[in-house]
Amino acid sequence: MGKLERHATIADVAALAGVSVGTASKALNGRGSLREETRMRVREAARQLSFEANAGARSLHSGRTYTVGMITTDTIGRFSIPVLMGAEDALGAGEMSVFLCDGRDDPIREQYYVKTLLSRRVDGMIVTGRRTEARAPIGANLPVPVVYAFISSADPGDCSVVPDEAGGARKAVEHLLAVGRTRIAHVTGPEHHNSARVRAAAASERLAEDGLSLVAPPLFGGWSEVWGRQAVGILLAGRAEFDAVFCGSDQIARGVCDALRAAGRRVPQDVALIGFDNWDVMTEACQPPLTSIDLDLEGLGRSAAEMLLAAINGSPSPGRHAHPCRLVVRESTTVPLT
Amino acid sequence: MGKLERHATIADVAALAGVSVGTASKALNGRGSLREETRMRVREAARQLSFEANAGARSLHSGRTYTVGMITTDTIGRFSIPVLMGAEDALGAGEMSVFLCDGRDDPIREQYYVKTLLSRRVDGMIVTGRRTEARAPIGANLPVPVVYAFISSADPGDCSVVPDEAGGARKAVEHLLAVGRTRIAHVTGPEHHNSARVRAAAASERLAEDGLSLVAPPLFGGWSEVWGRQAVGILLAGRAEFDAVFCGSDQIARGVCDALRAAGRRVPQDVALIGFDNWDVMTEACQPPLTSIDLDLEGLGRSAAEMLLAAINGSPSPGRHAHPCRLVVRESTTVPLT
DNA sequence: ACCGTGACGGCAATCGTTTTCCTAGTTTCC
DNA sequence: GGAAACTAGGAAAACGATTGCCGTCACGGT
Numbered sequence: 001m002g003k004l005e006r007h008a009t010i011a012d013v014a015a016l017a018g019v020s021v022g023t024a025s026k027a028l029n030g031r032g033s034l035r036e037e038t039r040m041r042v043r044e045a046a047r048q049l050s051f052e053a054n055a056g057a058r059s060l061h062s063g064r065t066y067t068v069g070m071i072t073t074d075t076i077g078r079f080s081i082p083v084l085m086g087a088e089d090a091l092g093a094g095e096m097s098v099f100l101c102d103g104r105d106d107p108i109r110e111q112y113y114v115k116t117l118l119s120r121r122v123d124g125m126i127v128t129g130r131r132t133e134a135r136a137p138i139g140a141n142l143p144v145p146v147v148y149a150f151i152s153s154a155d156p157g158d159c160s161v162v163p164d165e166a167g168g169a170r171k172a173v174e175h176l177l178a179v180g181r182t183r184i185a186h187v188t189g190p191e192h193h194n195s196a197r198v199r200a201a202a203a204s205e206r207l208a209e210d211g212l213s214l215v216a217p218p219l220f221g222g223w224s225e226v227w228g229r230q231a232v233g234i235l236l237a238g239r240a241e242f243d244a245v246f247c248g249s250d251q252i253a254r255g256v257c258d259a260l261r262a263a264g265r266r267v268p269q270d271v272a273l274i275g276f277d278n279w280d281v282m283t284e285a286c287q288p289p290l291t292s293i294d295l296d297l298e299g300l301g302r303s304a305a306e307m308l309l310a311a312i313n314g315s316p317s318p319g320r321h322a323h324p325c326r327l328v329v330r331e332s333t334t335v336p337l338t
Numbered sequence: 339m340g341k342l343e344r345h346a347t348i349a350d351v352a353a354l355a356g357v358s359v360g361t362a363s364k365a366l367n368g369r370g371s372l373r374e375e376t377r378m379r380v381r382e383a384a385r386q387l388s389f390e391a392n393a394g395a396r397s398l399h400s401g402r403t404y405t406v407g408m409i410t411t412d413t414i415g416r417f418s419i420p421v422l423m424g425a426e427d428a429l430g431a432g433e434m435s436v437f438l439c440d441g442r443d444d445p446i447r448e449q450y451y452v453k454t455l456l457s458r459r460v461d462g463m464i465v466t467g468r469r470t471e472a473r474a475p476i477g478a479n480l481p482v483p484v485v486y487a488f489i490s491s492a493d494p495g496d497c498s499v500v501p502d503e504a505g506g507a508r509k510a511v512e513h514l515l516a517v518g519r520t521r522i523a524h525v526t527g528p529e530h531h532n533s534a535r536v537r538a539a540a541a542s543e544r545l546a547e548d549g550l551s552l553v554a555p556p557l558f559g560g561w562s563e564v565w566g567r568q569a570v571g572i573l574l575a576g577r578a579e580f581d582a583v584f585c586g587s588d589q590i591a592r593g594v595c596d597a598l599r600a601a602g603r604r605v606p607q608d609v610a611l612i613g614f615d616n617w618d619v620m621t622e623a624c625q626p627p628l629t630s631i632d633l634d635l636e637g638l639g640r641s642a643a644e645m646l647l648a649a650i651n652g653s654p655s656p657g658r659h660a661h662p663c664r665l666v667v668r669e670s671t672t673v674p675l676t
Numbered sequence: 677a678c679c680g681t682g683a684c685g686g687c688a689a690t691c692g693t694t695t696t697c698c699t700a701g702t703t704t705c706c
Numbered sequence: 707g708g709a710a711a712c713t714a715g716g717a718a719a720a721c722g723a724t725t726g727c728c729g730t731c732a733c734g735g736t
Contacts, residue, residue, distance in 0.1 A: 395722035
């Protein structure tokens with residue numbers, strides 16, 4: 001029970017099977033030429049001692065550790081998680097293990113992690129974070145490939161996989177146009193936030209292609225429900241009529257939705273509403289359920305991991321790769337048929 | 339730039355410094371007796387080659403890898419994240435790196451991870467998951483210590499750190515009593531869910547100690563806002579008067595809050611409202627901000643990591659350890675002074 | 677001059693595996 | 707019957723770092 005048995009070594013296995021260590025190794029790895037009977041005897045011995053080859057010793061020889069490091073530069077949050085999970089999944093399928101490092105917005109800590117990972121001889125690294133903005137590369141001249149996921153590296157030669165936020169915003173606008181809305185307002189996060197600016201610009205641009213424009217300049221604020229509710233006050237006080245609101249996040253949309261209902265405007269009959277992020281907690285609790293843009297973060301993480309694996313195997317994909325977003329339609333933009 | 343330099347070995351350093359590898363090692367680790375000048379020369383060579391000792395080779399010798407595995411048995415979610423982060427933080431401070439493994443509710447996958455981690459010779463493992471229920475041990479007779487965090491092991495001899503949900507529920511009730519409410523209703527998650535049962539039972543028990551009881555049997559349903567809204571319908575349709583609702587989660591509380599307002603009941607004047615989990619997204623967006631019980635998951639993770647470190651160093655803490663919850667008071671239970 | 681004593685560093689074993697090379701046997705074939 | 711050709715498995719050299727043990731100086735005391 002509490003007894004913690006020592007780890008068996010291949011020497012133990014060899015002794016039990018009555019062969020040399022070299023032979024034991026060959027038997028277990030299917031190398032060399034051995035009698036089938038010997039092979040079985042070694043396997044049986046290994047099973048009996050529940051032998052697992054020491055990965056460290058093995059990689060000492062092979063030069064590969066089948067290990068990668070994942071660093072989040074700022075604290076791990078709602079956005080980094082799916083990215084990490086997608087990457088972990090894709091890497092696990094490739095028999096690679098993942099070191100998790102939470103940088104917590106501290107450059108010192110970050111550099112410490114890079115050093116540690118290098119000393120552990122990871123085969124590669126994935127860097128992610130909480131916002132899509134470009135950031136300084138995590139190190140120069142690193143001896144292993146690095147892929148940036150969700151965030152991107154300021155060095156255009158580095159490999160970054162980022163969500164196609166502009167494309168997502170365009171899809172949102174296109175959907176509103178498709179359901180017959182033309183007087184569209186935009187409520188989003190703080191203007192200093194890259195995502196807010198990119199999404200707002202793409203929305204305006206897409207409208208312009210149809211000879212339209214937002215009914216009012218984008219309302220920049222915070223990413224919260226509270227701001228969404230406040231923004232509705234501003235919109236209603238303004239003299240511009242609107243029949244749709246495109247929100248920079250689902251939380252904002254949720255706030256907008258509640259405030260519109262409180263003000264007697266029906267969603268979607270009077271005002272169609274679309275969010276961004278497709279966060280189930282918000283889209284499902286919203287009344288009515290919220291149409292939104294899904295960044296497919298898990299797919300993005302998976303894709304980043306695949307690029308890393310390719311780079312490790314000698315085929316890097318330098319540059320910035322945009323990962324497409326997906327429109328998910330729910331009742332907040334579609335008038336019920338009844 | 340793209341040039342990936344090979345990793346320098348201690349032999350390279352020794353050669354550049356003009357000493358033997360043994361001497362180089364001693365110089366870098368402060369062992370042996372060397373002239374200060376030699377030491378400096380070696381250090382300089384190491385710096386120049388940006389040498390980092392190969393952790394795998396080193397642990398081959400020391401028998402320790404300074405590495406632990408973290409396995410989530412079900413998918414990583416809102417509850418496991420803070421636990422993982424707390425643990426990662428505590429372990430990082432102890433110079434240990436963390437392998438992340440997402441079991442995704444698949445026992446096969448889980449066993450595969452255990453095998454992998456053992457082959458990587460982790461010094462210990464932390465097992466976590468999405469629900470607090472006890473689960474079958476992840477393995478019998480493992481050669482390294484294991485600590486269960488948030489979830490617990492069915493084997494009482496294993497070390498588990500779990501939130502004191504019953505204590506949290508008692509604190510919630512005590513707070514409601516303290517603000518003068520006595521006719522308390524309880525709306526919570528599905529009855530088959532361990533947390534729902536434990537919290538409901540503890541609430542009833544605490545009331546009984548004051549000779550009180552819930553105004554109606556606990557309403558078991560789901561963990562969602564939608565259920566919270568429905569539950570208010572049920573409560574209002576029943577003939578029992580109530581001046582407070584203790585909810586099994588913040589999402590439920592949020593739903594209850596919205597529905598109460600829609601029905602013309604004021605929070606907290608007519609009905610005091612308290613949630614569970616202290617999830618900022620919900621507590622802040624709620625109108626008014628929600629009083630809640632914080633499980634202190636990050637602290638729990640940290641504590642689990644510390645127990646693991648202790649166990650690795652030979653002082654295990656077998657058994658089930660309850661981690662205290664914390665009451666966080668906001669406006670949903672405190673009538674404004676004005 | 678000789679011996680004892682530190683101070684400094686080199687040598688080699690060790691950790692656990694893989695892999696190359698090599699040596700006995702055993703066949704096979706002329 | 708003897709050489710060539712296999713076959714099965716052992717011995718030992720890596721891989722990168724640490725560490726205990728020794729050898730070699732220089733120096734001082736008698």
